[in-house]
Structure formats: C-alpha cells, structure tokens
Amino acid sequence: MSIDTPLSENQIAALQFKSSSFNVPALVLASHELETISSQLEKKLTQAPDLFKNSAVLIDLHKLTRKNAPLELAELIKILRSLELIPIAVSGATETQNKLAIELGIAVQTNQTLNNLVVQTTSEPEINATVVDEKVVEAPPVVLIPPAKENKVITQPVRSGQRIYATGDLTVLAPVSSSAELMAEGNIHVYAPLRGRVLAGVQGDTQARIFCSDLQAELVSIAGIYKINEELDKTVKRTLVQIYLHDQALLIEEL
Numbered sequence: 001m002s003i004d005t006p007l008s009e010n011q012i013a014a015l016q017f018k019s020s021s022f023n024v025p026a027l028v029l030a031s032h033e034l035e036t037i038s039s040q041l042e043k044k045l046t047q048a049p050d051l052f053k054n055s056a057v058l059i060d061l062h063k064l065t066r067k068n069a070p071l072e073l074a075e076l077i078k079i080l081r082s083l084e085l086i087p088i089a090v091s092g093a094t095e096t097q098n099k100l101a102i103e104l105g106i107a108v109q110t111n112q113t114l115n116n117l118v119v120q121t122t123s124e125p126e127i128n129a130t131v132v133d134e135k136v137v138e139a140p141p142v143v144l145i146p147p148a149k150e151n152k153v154i155t156q157p158v159r160s161g162q163r164i165y166a167t168g169d170l171t172v173l174a175p176v177s178s179s180a181e182l183m184a185e186g187n188i189h190v191y192a193p194l195r196g197r198v199l200a201g202v203q204g205d206t207q208a209r210i211f212c213s214d215l216q217a218e219l220v221s222i223a224g225i226y227k228i229n230e231e232l233d234k235t236v237k238r239t240l241v242q243i244y245l246h247d248q249a250l251l252i253e254e255l
Contacts, residue, residue: 024088025052027080028060032071038079045083057085058109062092073097077104149186158182158196170200178218187211199226200243210243211255225250 031037045052057080064071073090080087089107090097098108149168158164158172160179170184173191180196182188186208188200193214201208201223208222215237219228222245232252240255 024056024058026058026060026091027085028063029071030063032064032069034072034075034079037076038083041079042083053084055085056088059087059090059106060092061090061094061097065092065094071097073100074104077106151186152184160196184208190214197221206245208244211241212243213240214238215241215252220250220252222250227252 027041029037059073059076059080061071073093077087087106089109090101091109093101093108101108150166151168152164152166152170154164154170154172155174157174158176158180160177162177163181163183164170164172166184166186168184169186169188170182171189171191172182172194175192176182176190176194176196176198178195182190182196182198183202184200185203185205186200188198188208188210190198190210190212193216194212195216195218197219198210198212198217199219199221200210202221204223206223210220210222215232217229217232219226220232220243221227222243225245225248227250236252236254241252242255243250243252245251
C-alpha cells in the first residue's frame, strides 16, 4: 500500500518513503553495571577510534531482560553520547524501558527475528494432521524462508566516506580508499588495493571470508571479530590473502 499523498499537476514531490539497507552496529549488553560497561567500551573504542566515532548504535538489551537485570537506560545513553556514539534505538527492552526510550527520542525496535521472514508451504508430509469427516488428513508443514540474498559487483573506485552494503557476497574490482567501508552479510572479494575498512558476515555468519589481492586495510572484520591495521602482520600486507575465523580467532594467510 502506498502512503504517498496524491499531488496536483503543479506540485513537486518533496519526499518519499523507501526501504533501506542501512546497517547499524548493535551494542549487546551482558552486564547492567554502568561503570563496567563504560570502562570496557572506552577501551574497545580506543583500539579503533575512527571506526565508531559518531556512529549510530542499537542498544540490545535481550540478555539483561531475560535475566531480569535492571539497567539505568538514561544513564547508559549519556555514557554512549559522551563517547561520541549516537544511540538511535533499543531492542529487547522492558515495557518501562521502551517508554523511557521514546521519551528520550530513541526508537524502539520490535519483532527482530521474524520481521524479514516469508511464510511458505510445502507438500512434503509431516506429523501435523487434522481430522476431517473422521479421516486423518496430513497438513503441509509451515517453513520460514529468509529473503533471497543479493550479491553485488562494484567496478568503480570506492571513495573515502563511501559505504557499500551487500545482503549476499560483495566483489570489488577497483581500489578502495581510506575511510571507505565495505560491508556484506556473506563473503567479500577485493581485487585491487584495499585501504579502507572491510566487514564480512556482518549478520553473524562465522563462515564468511574476505579475499584480497592487496591488503592495506584500516580494519578487517568477520562476524564482529576484528583486527585493526596496527595488528596486521607485515608479511601479509600488500599481498594476496584470505581472512577467516577459526575458534573465534581472526586468521590471515597468504594464497
């Protein structure tokens, strides 16, 4: 259903609503102790200050809500803003916290898990059954199918400040400048000098990999586990490599 207002012949549309693939890092909290959160967060941010500076962030409270752990949401938001993060939404919060978030100008995210799934049926039999006129009729099972992934191929240079996101794999055939950002839910291939930031498996896919012909990246990340440039072995810089996860460790090896 369209929500655009009909315009007269002399009017020009000043705006319209469109779906977006804007990706926001989630801050998943396992503790309600504000001093601990502030200390650990500050330490993480100092490792890659330019990556998260003025970055939007989603506050994920699912773990705390399950444990009935109290959290001073207003104080947490103050801490995030003091560290130059921009909290834009909360997820998994209590009803009271949701009301407070709205009062503070923070959005409330709900139905995260199922909101992008499509319901389909299949004719394969399952144990599910109903009785019709004293006869047992097997019902087709309901299967939740995620939306199709979209692979992207970029042939133009990726400039500083640009951010490219792919719901599938991302392939780049041109140089990636410093401060540019490549993000993909699947694998990332870069067949040119890579000087920006590259994040594969951004929705938690630990099997995702990064392939690069000339690694000079500011940051490389798979499923949220990352290394900054200063942590990269000099022997793997400016050479053909693959990057993957093994036992929660980010490994970089020559090809």
